[in-house]
Amino acid sequence: PGDVVAVGLPRRAELVVTLLAVWSLRAAFLPVDPKHPQARLDTLLDTADARFAVLADPQTTRPDCRVVAPPAGDPLPAAAPLPAGDPPTGDDLAYAMSTSGSTGRPKVVGVSHAALAHCVVTFADLLAPGTPTVAGTTALTFDISLLELFLPLATGGRLLLVDDATRRDPARLGGYLSAARPDLIQATPSGWRLILPHLSGDLAGRTLLCGGEAVTADLAARLVDTGATVWNVYGPTEATIWCTAHRLGPPVPDPVPIGAPLPGTVAVVRGRDGRPVPVGQVGELHVGGPQLAVGYLGDPERTAVVFRDDEYRTGDLCAWRPDGTLSYHGRADNQVKIRGHRIELEEIETYAERHPAVIQAAAVVVTAAEDDQRLVLYVRTGGDGPAVTDVALREHLAASLPTALLPQRIVALPELPLTPSQKVDRRALREAATAHIHRRAGSEETPS
Template sequence: MSTVPHDVAGWVKLSPGAVAVEDPAGGLTYGRLAARANAVADELRRRGVRPGEVVAIELPRSADYAAAILGVWQAGAVALPVDTTLPPERLRYQARQAGVAETLSVVPQASGPEPLRLGAVRAGDRAYILFTSGSTGRPKGVEVSHASLHNCVHAVADLLKPDSRERYAANHTFAFDMSLVELFVPLSYGGAALVTTEALQARPDRLVAWLEERGATVVHATPTAWRSLMPYLTPGQRELQVVCGGEQMTARLADELAERAGRVWNFYGPTEVTVWCTAGLVGPAETDPVPVGRPLAGYRIHLIDREGRPVPDGEQGEIHVGGQGLAMGYTGMPELTAESFTEHPEYGRLYRTGDLGRMRPDGQLQFDGRRDRQVQLGGYRVELGELESVAQDHPLVELAAAYALDEGLLLLVQGQVTGRALRKHLATFLPSYMIPPRIETLPSFPLTPTKKIDRAALLTWATG
C-alpha cells in the first residue's frame, strides 16, 4: 500500500523543478524539498534516532516544515508537531507522554535537487502524534498511521479534484490536524502549498492579500477564522474553493462565502478519524443547521443510541465513525483507547465521537452538538473538564465549574483565590485559548440532592 511520502516522491521524480512549498520569504521546488528532507533524515540517523521513535518538531512556520515532516518519516520515525506557544509544563507533559527521543529545531541546508530517499516508510507504522484536550486534565496524544493519513488525503482529493496547478493555503498551526491536509493534498498531486507565517496571520488583510497575490485556489479555515477574513476577500473568485471545518457553520456564513468563491465545502471530523470523515458542498440558500455532508471515501458513519442500536433516519444518535481512516489510539492510554475505539458486533471497529447527529432525508449528516462537555473554540477542541481539573489543582480552589457562553469561556470557582492568581496558575498549564476571559469566585456552590454541583443553578446565577 502506498503512503503520502511515496506520493510526494513520485512528483519529485516527475517535476523536480516545479514549486512544491512557498512562504513569503521564498519557496522550495520538489527537488530542493526532497534534498532538505533527505538531509533531515540523515541528521536524525546521525543522532541515533531509530525507526518507530518519536521526533518532536519545533520549527517556526515556513516552507521548511514540509521538509522536516518528510525527513522524520524517511528516517522511519514518528512526527510530533509542537506548538511552541503552549505553556512549558504542557509541552513537557506531551514529550513525556509521547516518549520523545529527539527534537528537531533546525532544518539542515542542502544543495539539491535530489530524489526523495524513502527509507523505512511503511503503511502500518505510526506517522504522527497530535495532542488534543483531555477531560481528566491530561491532554491525549492521538496516534495516526501512514495508511490512515494516506486514506484521508486521497479522500479529500476525490472531492476537491487537485492537480499540478493547484495552490493550497497552509494557514493552520502544524500542531492542528487540518494542517496535514493543507500540506499533503497538494504535495500528493504535484501542486504547491502556500505556508503563511505568524506575522501574516496576525493581519487578516495582509494574509488575504498575499494568498490572492500567490493565486491560492483552495483555502481551509474554521468559521471563526472565515469571519475575520471575510471583509478582505475579493467577491466572485470562481476558481477559489473554500473549506470550512472545526466548528459549526451557519447559513449566514455559507451565503457570504458563496458570494466570494466558486465552491464552498463544509467538512466534519475529529482528530481521531484523521482530520475529516464527511464533507458536502454548501449552497447559498442553506438553512441552519448547515449539514456536514456525506462520508468521504473509505469512511463509514453510524448513528447509534445509548443501547448500541442504530437509530432510524431522521432521529438523533451518537456519531460513530468506521473505515480506513481511524487513528490507532491514544499514546500511553490503553484504557481510554479501548473505551473510545470499540468493536461493534455488526460494524467492526468504530470511533465513538461523543457528537450527536441525525441523517437528513437527502442523505447528508446533520451535526447536533456534543454529547459530553467538549466544545469547539476557534477551531480548537476544549474539554471543559480539563479547565476545571487544572483550576482545582490550585491550592485555594475547592470547586470549579466551566461553561462555554456566546461571549467566551466562563469559570466559576469556590474558594479564596483571586482571579489574577488563578489566571497565572492556568497559564502555566493551559494554552491561551483555554484561559477564560471571565472568572468569578463564589463562597459556595449550590449542590443537587445527590451532592453533585448543580450546574444549571450556577449557570442561571452567572447569566441572570
C-alpha cells in the first residue's frame, strides 16, 4: 500500500487490467511513455519514488526499482490465490501524473482515489450518459485520459480503447469514430481541428468535450454545428482532470467561457493582494474542493508554495462574467500549452543551459497559423569551447526532454535582448520569431 508503480504499456486491454491490479494492492500508478529519453524516465521514477515499473520494453535497469515486462501470450495461471486485502480508501493515492517543471525537473502530481472518484461521479451526473460508450483516444500520460478510462467502467458502460497507430492519424481516427459512434469523445482544441474534417455521419445525441488549451470561438462554433452536445472544459492536473465546464450553444461567445465550477469545486479569482476581485476584473484563479490533489510527490517545498489554505494557485488569469462563468485571460507565468501539452519554458531553458557552450537560453512560443504553434529557443553561446551547432544542441536536449518539449527552431545570438529592468525581453524574441515565420512564408509563396 502506498507504493508507486510506473506503467508504460501498449493500448490494449492489458493496460487497463494492470491499472486495476495496481489498485487492488492499494498502490498507485504512474503513467510513463517508454519512448521518452532514458534520462527523463529515470528522473520521473526518482521523483515519484517508484519502486516498481511495468514496461512493455523494459530496457531500464535501476537498483531501487524492480522493472518487469507483462507475460508474453496468455498469462500463466496463479500458483495460489492472492490473499484478500483491504480495498483502497479515499485517502489512498490513486495515481501520480507528471507535468513540466520550471526547475528543469518534472513535477509529479499525486491524486487520491477520493479526488478521482469525485471527478468521475460528477461527470456521470453532469453528462447523464447512463451506460455510455466512451472513446479512449488520449495518451495515458495526459490526465484527461483517466476520465475516458474510468467513466465507462464506473457506470457499466463500454470503453473503446483506440490503439496508438489509429489515434495518431487524424484520418484513421475520424473514420474509426464515425463508424464506432461512441457516445462521448474528448479532445484538445488542436486535436479537434485535426479530427473534425474526417468525422462523418450525424453527431446528434453525442457528447463532445473540448479542453486542455484555450479554444477559439470559430472552432467552438464548428463543434456546435455538428449537432452534438458540446462542453468546453478546464482543469489543471492539480485539480484532477476537469474542474469547470460550460455547455456551448449558438451563438458561441467570443472569448469562449471556461464555465462554472463543477459541484463541490470552489473557485476564487484573487488579485495581487490575495483578495477576491469583483466581477469583470482579471486575477489569478484559485481552486479548491474534493478534487484537489495531495501535492507534488517528493517536493514539499513546491507543494507549500502553490497549495495553501485548501486552495491551489493555478497561475491562470481569469475573470468572473456576470452570468457566473469564468473567462480565461492567459498565464501569470511562462507556462504554455502546445497541442494540449503543458510546458514550462524554464524547463527547456534549464536543460539548454546545461550544455557547456550555452551561457543563457530563452524559449518562446509563436503562432504560425491558427492551429500551428511553434517553440523557438534562443541561446547566447560563448566560453572557451567550440561553438555549439544546432544539431549538437538538439541532441543534447533530446537526451533529456520528450519530443513535445523540443524546439522547432534554435537561434544563436551574441546577446539576448533585455528589458529596462534587465530581464530577458521575451516580447522582442517573440516578435523576431514571428517575423521570421512570416518572411519564410512569403519566400515560399513567391519564387525567386
